[in-house]
Amino acid sequence: MMIFQELGAGLLFLREVFRTILKNSVNRSALFQQIYLVTTQALVTTAFSGFFVGAIMSVQFNSQLKEFGALSVLGGLATSATIRELGPLLIAFMLSGKIGAYTSAELGTMRVTEQIDAIRCLGTDPIEYLVLPRFLAIIISSFILLFAGLLMSILGGVTLGQLVAGMSPQEYLNAIPHFVTASSVFIGLFKCFCFSFLLASICTFKGYYTKGGAKGVGRTVITTALSTMVGIVLVDWFTSYLSRAVGNLWSS
Amino acid sequence: MALQIKNLRKSFSGRKVLDGIDLSVSDGEIVFVLGRSGTGKSVLLKNIVGLLSPDSGEIWLDNEELSKLSEEKYFPIRKKCGMVFQHPALFDSLSVFENVAFGVRRHFPTISDEELKVAVSDSLALVNLDGIENKLPSEISYGMQKRVSLARTVAINPRYLLFDEPTTGLDPVTTNSINTLILNLSHRLETTSIVVSHDMHCALEIGDRIVILDQGKIVEEGKPQQIKNSKIPLVKEFLIS
Numbered sequence: 001m002m003i004f005q006e007l008g009a010g011l012l013f014l015r016e017v018f019r020t021i022l023k024n025s026v027n028r029s030a031l032f033q034q035i036y037l038v039t040t041q042a043l044v045t046t047a048f049s050g051f052f053v054g055a056i057m058s059v060q061f062n063s064q065l066k067e068f069g070a071l072s073v074l075g076g077l078a079t080s081a082t083i084r085e086l087g088p089l090l091i092a093f094m095l096s097g098k099i100g101a102y103t104s105a106e107l108g109t110m111r112v113t114e115q116i117d118a119i120r121c122l123g124t125d126p127i128e129y130l131v132l133p134r135f136l137a138i139i140i141s142s143f144i145l146l147f148a149g150l151l152m153s154i155l156g157g158v159t160l161g162q163l164v165a166g167m168s169p170q171e172y173l174n175a176i177p178h179f180v181t182a183s184s185v186f187i188g189l190f191k192c193f194c195f196s197f198l199l200a201s202i203c204t205f206k207g208y209y210t211k212g213g214a215k216g217v218g219r220t221v222i223t224t225a226l227s228t229m230v231g232i233v234l235v236d237w238f239t240s241y242l243s244r245a246v247g248n249l250w251s252s
Numbered sequence: 253m254a255l256q257i258k259n260l261r262k263s264f265s266g267r268k269v270l271d272g273i274d275l276s277v278s279d280g281e282i283v284f285v286l287g288r289s290g291t292g293k294s295v296l297l298k299n300i301v302g303l304l305s306p307d308s309g310e311i312w313l314d315n316e317e318l319s320k321l322s323e324e325k326y327f328p329i330r331k332k333c334g335m336v337f338q339h340p341a342l343f344d345s346l347s348v349f350e351n352v353a354f355g356v357r358r359h360f361p362t363i364s365d366e367e368l369k370v371a372v373s374d375s376l377a378l379v380n381l382d383g384i385e386n387k388l389p390s391e392i393s394y395g396m397q398k399r400v401s402l403a404r405t406v407a408i409n410p411r412y413l414l415f416d417e418p419t420t421g422l423d424p425v426t427t428n429s430i431n432t433l434i435l436n437l438s439h440r441l442e443t444t445s446i447v448v449s450h451d452m453h454c455a456l457e458i459g460d461r462i463v464i465l466d467q468g469k470i471v472e473e474g475k476p477q478q479i480k481n482s483k484i485p486l487v488k489e490f491l492i493s
Contacts, residue, residue, distance in 0.1 A: 117303050118341040118401075121330050122355030122408070125323075 013205045017135060020127045027133060034137030038099050039144050046094050050149030053086050054078060054156030062165045071165055075157060075172035076179030082153045083180055083188040089236060091145050092195035095138065096228040100203040103134050104224040107207025108217040116208070131208060135200045142196035146188070183250075187243045194239055198231045254279045254444050255300070255412065260309035260319075262295055269295050271468035273309070282438050282445045284455035286490060287465035293448040294338065296465075297414045300446075301335050302326040313412070331359045334410030338417045340397035342389040348400050349385035352376060355408045375407035376400070378440070379433055395426035399433070406437060413437065415447040419454070427451070431458055452490040456480065464490070 057078035065071050107130065110116050119126045154176075161167040206224045210216050260273040269292040277283050285293050298304040300311055302321060311318040318329060342351050352372045356363060363371070376382060379399040389397055398418065405413065415434065419427040431451075435458045438445050449455060455462050456476045464472040464479075464487055472479065472487050479487060 113339045114337040114341040115343055117298075118335075118337055118343075118404075120303060120323075121301055121335045122404070123327055123330055123358035124354075 009209070010201065010205050013208065014201055016127055017131060017201075017204075020125065020132055024125075024128050026136060027129070030129070030133040031136055031140075034133045035141050035144075038095070038137050038141035041102070042094050042098050042141070042145055043148060045098065046091060046145045046149045047152045049090055049094060050087070050152035051156035051159075053082060053090055053149075054153030054158075055160040056156075057081060057086070057153070058157045058160035059164055062161070066165070071167065072171065073175050073179065074161055074165060074167060075154075076175035076177075078157045078161075079150075079154055079176045080179040080184050082150060082157075084184045085188075085191075085236075085240070087146055087150050087153065088188055088191035088195055089232070091142050091149055091192060092199060092232045093229070095142055095145070095196065096199055096225065096232065099138060099141075100199050100224050100228050101221050103138070104203040104207035104210075105217055105221050107131070107134075107204060108210030108220040111208065111210045112213050112216055126208075131204045135204050138200035138203070139193065139196045142192055142199075143189070146192045183247065187239075190243070191236065191239050194235050195232050198235055199228050202227050202231060254281075254314065255446075256310075256312040257296075257300075258310040258312070260296070260299060260311065261307045262292070262299060262304065263307055268468050270299070270306070270309075273465075273468070273470060275463060275470065275473075277444055277446060279444055280438070280442060281460045282434070282447065282458060284459035284462045285446060285448045285465060286450065286452060286455055286462060288486075289450075291465045292468050293465055294416050297335060297416050297446065297448055300414060301330055301333055303335075331408055332410050333412040333414065334405035334408060335414045336402050336405050336416065336418055338420055340389065340394070340401040342397055342400055342404070344389055346388075347385065348376070348381075348387050348389070348392070351389065351400060352404045352407050355404060359408045371407055372403075375403040378406055378437065379403045380429070395422055395430075398422065398426075398430060402430075402433065402437075406441060409441075411443055413443045413445045415445065415449075417448055417450065419449065419451055427454070434458060452493065 058074060061074050061077050062071070065074055065077070110130065116126045116130070119129060158169045158172045161172045162169065203224050206220050206227070210220045212219070255277040257273055257275040260270050261268070262270040273296060285296065287293050295304060299306050300313070300318070302318065302323070306319050309319065313329065313333065321329070343354065346354065349372055352375055353368055356368060356371050372385065376385070379402050381396060381399055381403065384392055384396070389400070392400070402418070418434065419430050422430065431454045434445060434447060437443065447455070447459070456479065459476060461473070461475055462479045463470055464484070466486055472482050472484050480491065482488065
């Protein structure tokens with residue numbers, strides 16, 4: 001029962017967010033400030049993880065492909081898998097751990113210390129002033145981070161491809177266009193959007209409606225982390241299934 | 253009457269917090285609302301400024317009924333009805349200047365930078381604070397934060413000032429200075445004030461009228477002298493404490 005109440009409240013919150021987007025123009029300076037904050041906070045960890053995801057993929061695929069004498073496709077296979085699946089998932093988990101927790105704690109603290117009430121009393125809509133820039137920044141930044149993570153994963157793949165398989169960077173990169181098709185890019189971007197939309201919705205909603213003082217803020221951070229992790233995995237399953245179904249329809 | 257509340261009721265999860273409140277406040281009056289924790293004092297203030305909506309009842313402010321107003325229509329009400337919160341509720345990332353200027357910018361969008369500077373420094377001077385405009389809230393004491401919060405509210409020139417436990421968590425010296433400020437502001441700015449508090453001594457000293465709430469109802473109401481002579485046990489407890 002509780003879960004349905006929570007879902008209903010979340011949908012009403014989202015309706016309010018969309019209504020605010022349609023009614024008012026977004027405060028650009030606040031939005032850019034948030035994009036900068038989110039991107040810089042997550043960039044190093046994303047780049048670091050991206051590099052090692054590419055490296056791991058290279059090592060794993062290397063041993064499999066060697067058996068079939070198909071090492072030449074290593075770069076394409078590793079990059080395609082990163083774009084379609086691992087990249088968006090990695091960005092989502094990174095953002096969930098860092099930015100999701102940060103945003104929900106920030107909004108939650110503002111709620112329990114009556115800053116949100118004060119904003120209303122001073123004639124400003126807190127959804128427009130606080131929620132909207134954070135909400136949009138998470139979505140926009142996730143694409144920037146996906147791009148950065150992807151570049152680093154290619155670098156990781158190239159490095160390990162050379163070290164483990166003795167493959168030149170040129171050989172590795174040449175295989176990419178054969179595997180990374182428009183549909184893989186679209187699937188990656190679609191997943192990235194779905195994950196970041198989910199994360200932005202959950203962390204702003206949970207933070208905005210925090211109750212119960214410092215303990216409540218702690219509870220909010222934990223429930224935000226749990227809900228986003230579970231939500232991301234469920235959305236990943238759904239989008240993978242959906243993209244497969246769309247792909248089958250397309251080929252038939 | 254400047255403010256009139258009729259049969260106001262509010263419940264949370266089936267628990268009655270306000271159970272038929274009737275209260276009238278005249279122009280320029282300082283009314284203290286006292287009661288134990290959890291008796292609905294803050295809820296009463298939040299209903300007046302529209303942060304909460306009543307379950308039933310009416311709130312009349314300057315002959316306008318507020319209880320059914322939408323969030324947008326509350327905008328002008330909040331301009332004339334400033335609220336000082338229990339926490340200083342200052343915005344951590346903004347300087348003292350930006351905090352005080354926040355409401356002024358929203359309520360007076362055509363104000364020039366010069367006028368804004370004057371409005372902010374005048375408001376800070378009213379609460380006896382000078383030269384801290386560039387500091388962040390974390391760089392000043394809790395008592396100063398409370399005064400900045402008060403300055404932020406008076407900067408929008410409200411006709412009504414609602415104080416939610418303005419002296420909670422403060423030392424006796426700062427408590428006295430805040431109480432003096434409430435009195436001075438009410439006289440200098442000619443505002444009508446409602447102060448939610450636990451401090452009976454302060455209420456007797458500066459309040460024009462005192463209202464005692466218990467279990468969501470008004471159990472006693474009168475001028476300080478009448479309250480001193482009250483026979484109600486809860487009021488006597490407050491007087492002894």
